[in-house]
Amino acid sequence: MVALLVVLSAVFFVAIALTAFGGTTTPTAAIVPRQSQATVAQTRPATEIVAQRGQVRLQLPISQSRLTAIGYHSAGAGALSLQPVGHQANEGLVQRVVHGIFGGGGGSPKWYQLAGGGTSALDVGAPIGSDVYSPVDGTVVAIRPFVVEGKAYGSEIDIQPQNAPSVIVGVTQLVADPALAVGTPVVSGATKLGRVADLAVVERQALARYTNDAGNHVTVELRAAPVLATG
Template identity: 50%
Template sequence: MAPPRRPPGQLRHTRRRNRSRRRARRVALLVLVGAALVVTGFLTAFGSAEEPGLTAGPGTAARLLPAGPPKPQVIAVASSIELQLPISQSQLTAVGFHPSGAGGLALEPFGRQANEGILARLANRLFGGGGGGLPYVQLGGGGSGPSTGAVDVGALAGTDVYSPVAGTVLGIRDYVLNGKTYGARIELQPAGEPALVVSLTRLRPDPALTVGSALEAGTSKVGTLIDFSTVERQSLARFTHDAGNHVTLEVHAASTLALDQ
């Protein structure tokens, strides 16, 4: 004897109920997978004990040894200018961006921010992003203008500094802080960019450097770092575990810089 047939309405209801259950199971599975990815990303993003901003270079003793010019490596871009690392990678302690307070143009960091916020770090871990290149830190400061108007490149005092761009020396003048002179401000005219000027401060100029000297990016020595540890508390020290000495790079419009002189 054949089993009794279900009424059409009851059959449709059963099918709808089964489809609803399958959808609910799929949604629950997706939620579980998403939660697992978030937890994994969170642990990956924040499970490292590495101090943000520090480079994996040698110890302090090794950084005291002459290292020669750096390998070509871009750390920031301003307009069409690429700023190359002015200090040997083996002597680098950290790279930090901050407002310039002196009309500096915004620099576009070429690297990954090591002290970015929790949500940004998690998003970069889960979905990629953050860029390649050297890790850098975003520093505070009371300066005006864009938050990346200047970049500090850290190393020990006495470290050789090389030109971050190809071009010529436009000017060498005293760097004055709180009424006292500390080394020099070296102004460079980038090749092919007469409307822009790259300035370097917190260094002692090389004796062979003169106005009009031709420079090659990353190979022409322009000076050595000065010890500012007795002058001020340097923000970069929070990430370098030393005095935080550094050379500061800025890019200005030539017309604006001329008005300030």
């Protein structure tokens, strides 16, 4: 009887030792490889106006979870100045002092003034492959290649806003969605235009100074709609 108790005790302690030191047959969790930026599930951006001019209010075209930075600079001839919403994160000393005394300068989102000044071009940063959504309600009126140094890098998409047909909203530096065509109606923050293209391979991106990556982005501009000849 004593011998039996000794054997049972030994078996009991061996079982405890195996459990404590990993001797069980419980399977370990499988290692799942990280998804690339282009395959990670993405969501539409929440409603957030980032800039405006007159009746045109520009919705953030990138999901907040993918956004890296927002910047403004001067665009080419014919581009209209935009009024940024939020506060300038890199404002100068004088502006900081004035806002410190009289208030103001706060709000969301934060944005950066890029080299050269001006606010006619809105850069919205995001990793390559991030989904890009329409910044306004309207209709696609043109899709053409976005050309840098004689080579096409993605597309330029022109949208005529529903509430301001006298202007055109241009979105560049993205790979257009194959389902998009001239005449396609688009909804602000809901209709996918395409995905962020990689322009950092051909030119240094000014927005990179304020992000943790190469500074890739989409650019949004506002221009007067061309006047069609009559008669």
